[in-house]
Amino acid sequence: MNISVVIPLLNEQESLNELYNWIAKVMQSNSFSYEILFIDDGSDDGSWDTIKELSQTDQNVKGIRFLKNFGKSQALHAGFKAAQGDVIITMDADLQDNPEEIPEMYDLITKGGFDLISGWKKKRYDSVIAKNLPSKLFNAAARRTSGVKLHDFNCGLKAYKNLVVKNIDVHGEMHRYIPVLAKNAGFSKIGEKVVLHQARKYGKTKFGMSRFINGFLDLVTIWFMSRFGKRPMHFFGLIGTILFIVGLGFSLYLGIDKLFIEIKGRLIAERPEFYIALTSMILGTQFFLAGFLGEIILTSKRNKERYNIAETIE
Numbered sequence: 001m002n003i004s005v006v007i008p009l010l011n012e013q014e015s016l017n018e019l020y021n022w023i024a025k026v027m028q029s030n031s032f033s034y035e036i037l038f039i040d041d042g043s044d045d046g047s048w049d050t051i052k053e054l055s056q057t058d059q060n061v062k063g064i065r066f067l068k069n070f071g072k073s074q075a076l077h078a079g080f081k082a083a084q085g086d087v088i089i090t091m092d093a094d095l096q097d098n099p100e101e102i103p104e105m106y107d108l109i110t111k112g113g114f115d116l117i118s119g120w121k122k123k124r125y126d127s128v129i130a131k132n133l134p135s136k137l138f139n140a141a142a143r144r145t146s147g148v149k150l151h152d153f154n155c156g157l158k159a160y161k162n163l164v165v166k167n168i169d170v171h172g173e174m175h176r177y178i179p180v181l182a183k184n185a186g187f188s189k190i191g192e193k194v195v196l197h198q199a200r201k202y203g204k205t206k207f208g209m210s211r212f213i214n215g216f217l218d219l220v221t222i223w224f225m226s227r228f229g230k231r232p233m234h235f236f237g238l239i240g241t242i243l244f245i246v247g248l249g250f251s252l253y254l255g256i257d258k259l260f261i262e263i264k265g266r267l268i269a270e271r272p273e274f275y276i277a278l279t280s281m282i283l284g285t286q287f288f289l290a291g292f293l294g295e296i297i298l299t300s301k302r303n304k305e306r307y308n309i310a311e312t313i314e
Helices: 013-029 048-059 072-082 099-110 128-146 173-186 207-226 232-261 271-299
Strands: 003-009 034-040 061-066 089-092 114-120 158-161 191-193 307-313
Touching: 003 013, 003 061, 003 072, 003 099, 013 034, 013 099, 034 048, 034 191, 048 061, 048 089, 048 307, 061 072, 072 089, 072 173, 072 191, 089 099, 099 114, 099 158, 114 173, 158 173, 207 232, 232 271
Parallel strands: 003 034, 003 089, 034 061, 114 191
Antiparallel strands: 061 307, 089 158, 114 158
């Protein structure tokens, strides 16, 4: 199979038939063998009924429905696990991503030698205040911390080698950072393509300030995980050791000063150095233990299934 199109969605019933027809037209005109995987992330507007109807008329249409809304990252994880194509294309279901971009992105993967191609919505039709400006700030911070030089990390339209999606774990809200996850997994050939962005035709955007804030918090997480995820003791243990040594140094100073220098009668507990020493040694011990526990946790087996599937169409 040439292409798997993975489409996570939440309450996008109005756009599904139009999106399906558009994708099928592109695939057939380019003679691609393909599958379209709709991942219904707990919709309550009849999206799943539409997906079932499409699957009955076209065997290339498949679907996964979650029992409730688990999030876009979990939807992509399920889609990646089920995808069979040599190249996996992800796109949103709101018709803002253009399926006409798929053939060129496919060629960049199969002929251009890229592991991942990320779309860049250079010209956007979103609100400047609500989405454009926050996206620019977010992308600048992501480039700075990750070292991946992309203009638009959060573009839903991306193309991947099958090997890439089978070797990354997308969870939490890490779908924004799939290029970073791919880089950390050893896939360094990451490219970018300017893609056409279209105004939303149906429904309303699900982007809000909470998602913007969560994006930055996740960025801190992935920065830490990429640098110290496999060796937490190198971070926590180093800070803990430094703090403990500082506290121990103040303790020795207080002890020597009390025994040989200071005038008798003044209590050690009345001196600010005492509290510096006490706080530093306590924090140092806690940081060191955090690193030690992190090393233990890394050795344990993790359960990667973070969603419950209600139905599957194959």
